[in-house]
Amino acid sequence: MSEKNQIRAEDRLDVNTINETIGFLSSFFKWTTSNGYSEKNLFQGVKIRDSQKKHSRDYRPRYSEKQISKLFNAKDFLENTIGRKNYAFYWVPLICLFSGARVNEICSLYLDNIIQRQGKNTGARFQCFNLVEEPDRPQKRLKTLSSRRILPIHDTLIELGFIEFVKLLRRDKNRERLFEELKYTSSGYANSVQKFWNERYSKRVNVSEDSQRNRTTFHSLRHTVTDLLKQANVDTKFINEHQGHSQKNIDLDRYGKAYDVEILYENCTKRIVYESSRGRKIDFSGLKVDWKRFLK
Known part of the structure; x- marks a missing residue:
């Protein structure tokens, strides 16, 4: 216990990560026992219980289309x-x-984490986020091993000028991070963004009442995408890789290569589409600004 207490909280493995690892080991030893390499699967049925795990009703819900329209007007x-x-x-x-x-x-992205990759099927090029941990950047951490991935950038972000924004920032040869205005804390770089969103902005656009009742927070944006893909009947294996979740399968997690960016784009990224209750696409074009004017 004394050794555990010496480990900083942010460096400890969470219960989900530990159980993922146990699952990998159980799958491996299931194979070894089936093929005569071991007598018993010592990890079968083993699972760590999370004493702090919340009841399912306490999990953060997704945003509704009405809330999204309010938040991004x-x-x-x-x-x-x-x-x-x-x-x-x-x-x-x-x-x-x-x-x-x-x-x-x-929030922890560096400018060189915005990369371009060529799809293997058609040769099309995709702008991507390269989400990886880097030894020379110790404050840039990922939650689990499954979080390492190359994620295609959505067309709407490109239409709003994200790539142009990155190119303009790269003019400053001394700049390294994408969002240098965000300061590092013990919980990472996202503290000020979450405070802005949860404590000020959501109230300002009258989503705060919904948030109190439905307990939506910034993290609900992630749940919104996951649920959107699920409701679009996207295969779970694609959703898991897109979202940086474990596949719960030793063959896919340990030995399978990551999906090509074109496969992720076609199955997940391009299917992130927000529609109103009348079935019309929510229009985000009004959010576009002249980045050259703002980044003189």
Whole structure:
């Protein structure tokens, strides 16, 4: 216990990660016992219980289409982000809405984590987020091994000028991080973004009452994408890789290569589409700004 207490909280493995590892070991020893390499699967049925695990009703729900329309209406969103010259407050919610990535994964990005990859099927090129841990950047952490992935950037983000935004920032040869205005804390880089979203902005656009009742928070953006893909009948294996979840399968997790970016784009990224209750696509074009003017 004394050794455990010496480990910083943010460096400890969570219960889900431990159980994922046990699951891998159980699958492996199931194979070894079946093939005569061992006598018993010592990991079969083993699972760590989470004493702090919340009841399913306490999990954060997704945002409704009505809430999304409120949160990303051009007048309020631009006034409270670009109008205050806080570009992280503008981009991070939009990126999470159109990727389902964890907020710290986006807030800790470096400029060289925005990459281009060529699809193997058609040769099409895709702009991507390279979500990896890097030894020379110790404050850039991922939640689990399954979180390492190359994630295609949604067309809506490109239409809003994200790649142009990145190119303009790269003019400063001394700049390394995408959102240098975000400061590192013990919980990562996302603290100020989450506070802005949960404590100020959601109330300002009258989503706070819904949040109190339904307990939506910034993290609900990630749940929204996951549920959207699920309701679109996307295969779970594609959703898991897109969202950085374990496949719960030793062959896929340990020995299978990551899906090609074109496969992820076709099966997940392009299917993140938000529609109103009348079936019309929610229009985000009003959020587009002239980045050259703002980043002189």
